[in-house]
Amino acid sequence: MTEPIQFFLPGPTYVLERVRQAMTQPMQGHRSAPFKKFYLSLSERLPQVFRTAGDVMVATGSSTLVMESAVISCAEESVLNLTNGAFSERWHSITKSVGKSADAVRAPWGQAVDPELVRAALRRRKYDAVTVVHNETSTGVANPIADIARVIREESDALILVDSVSSMAGARIESDDWGLDVVLAGVQKAFALPPGIALFTLSDRAAERAAKVSRRGFYTDLLNYRSKHREGGFITTPGIPLLYALDAQLDVMLEEGMEARWERHDRLQRRTAAWAAERGCTYASAEGAHSVTVSCLFPPAGVDPQAIVKGLAARGFTIGGGYGDWKPTTFRIGHMGEVRDGDLETLLRQIDQVLEQVAAAVAG
Numbered sequence: 340m341t342e343p344i345q346f347f348l349p350g351p352t353y354v355l356e357r358v359r360q361a362m363t364q365p366m367q368g369h370r371s372a373p374f375k376k377f378y379l380s381l382s383e384r385l386p387q388v389f390r391t392a393g394d395v396m397v398a399t400g401s402s403t404l405v406m407e408s409a410v411i412s413c414a415e416e417s418v419l420n421l422t423n424g425a426f427s428e429r430w431h432s433i434t435k436s437v438g439k440s441a442d443a444v445r446a447p448w449g450q451a452v453d454p455e456l457v458r459a460a461l462r463r464r465k466y467d468a469v470t471v472v473h474n475e476t477s478t479g480v481a482n483p484i485a486d487i488a489r490v491i492r493e494e495s496d497a498l499i500l501v502d503s504v505s506s507m508a509g510a511r512i513e514s515d516d517w518g519l520d521v522v523l524a525g526v527q528k529a530f531a532l533p534p535g536i537a538l539f540t541l542s543d544r545a546a547e548r549a550a551k552v553s554r555r556g557f558y559t560d561l562l563n564y565r566s567k568h569r570e571g572g573f574i575t576t577p578g579i580p581l582l583y584a585l586d587a588q589l590d591v592m593l594e595e596g597m598e599a600r601w602e603r604h605d606r607l608q609r610r611t612a613a614w615a616a617e618r619g620c621t622y623a624s625a626e627g628a629h630s631v632t633v634s635c636l637f638p639p640a641g642v643d644p645q646a647i648v649k650g651l652a653a654r655g656f657t658i659g660g661g662y663g664d665w666k667p668t669t670f671r672i673g674h675m676g677e678v679r680d681g682d683l684e685t686l687l688r689q690i691d692q693v694l695e696q697v698a699a700a701v702a703g
């Protein structure tokens with residue numbers, strides 16, 4: 340049965356009833372044989388979402404834990420951070436804060452990172468790793484990861500660390516075919532799970548390189564996760580209820596099929612774009628770089644985006660306001676996770692009514 344969704348934040352997103360119920364199952368010892376069997380069934384299905392023949396590990400913590408762990412584990416000395424929004428800037432700050440030598444290739448907010456600028460930077464200096472955010476949730480921009488990864492591979496042997504926090508399970512990401520070394524995903528976005536765990540891959544090449552990196556810590560050592568994972572377990576007590584939820588949600592996703600899921604997200608974005616064009620709302624993300632999971636929009640001229648967010652809240656609907664510096668000028672619709680076409684239509688009709696109210700008040 341489909342549940343009507345009125346919650347359109349770009350994370351956390353709506354969690355299905357059956358997934359929430361799954362979390363109420365009794366605890367098990369995380370080293371027990373039944374639990375290991377349960378975990379094995381997760382490990383067999385997760386790579387289908389990440390499109391890898393390798394391992395997908397679970398960290399108990401939010402996505403930022405794995406962003407930090409990836410630079411600590413994969414780079415001895417130097418990192419190139421590609422930035423075009425708040426979360427990629429966060430990765431740059433994290434890289435500096437853990438004592439690595441960090442350079443940035445910066446694209447303006449709203450623009451995608453140009454692979455040719457990455458090429459130029461890699462010709463100037465050698466790096467252990469490059470970080471890139473696939474889907475900048477702050478601006479609704481999707482970076483051309485396959486092209487960027489190809490350039491990095493052509494120009495260097497730097498490891499490719501990808502934040503797919505708000506795109507994994509909503510957009511196609513070919514971890515193996517695109518040669519990505521670490522792909523990390525949040526679960527509270529297109530995965531449609533409650534927050535609290537993060538998922539990630541670690542390529543063999545990255546694992547070999549990480550083995551030579553000093554001071555990888557314990558909770559931040561991705562190799563540590565991988566060796567425990569291969570024994571069927573975890574480095575610490577995992578968030579067991581969240582794993583129950585992941586189990587239930589993987590069934591939901593694989594029943595839908597990944598191709599169908601990506602196509603639905605694509606369709607939701609196209610519908611939002613068509614509606615926006617009719618209403619005089621323009622995309623804050625550059626043409627050709629729109630994210631399929633979140634639309635970041637300027638309201639029609641003269642309308643305060645906060646008036647839309649608040650007007651919807653009064654009607655029981657939630658969307659996102661602008662992020663950081665873009666808070667006063669934009670609003671964001673998260674059309675990801677379990678959102679269906681009908682849910683989006685209902686939301687768009689509600690926004691229409693709010694816009695009419697705002698116009699009436701201005702005329703008023």
Ligand SMILES: Cc1ncc(COP(=O)(O)O)c(C=O)c1O
Binds near residue numbers: 401402475476505
């Ligand atoms: C692209 C991106 N990266 C990283 C993060 C940080 O995720 P978390 O809050 O799970 O640490 C977010 C959160 O919204 C995000 O959208």
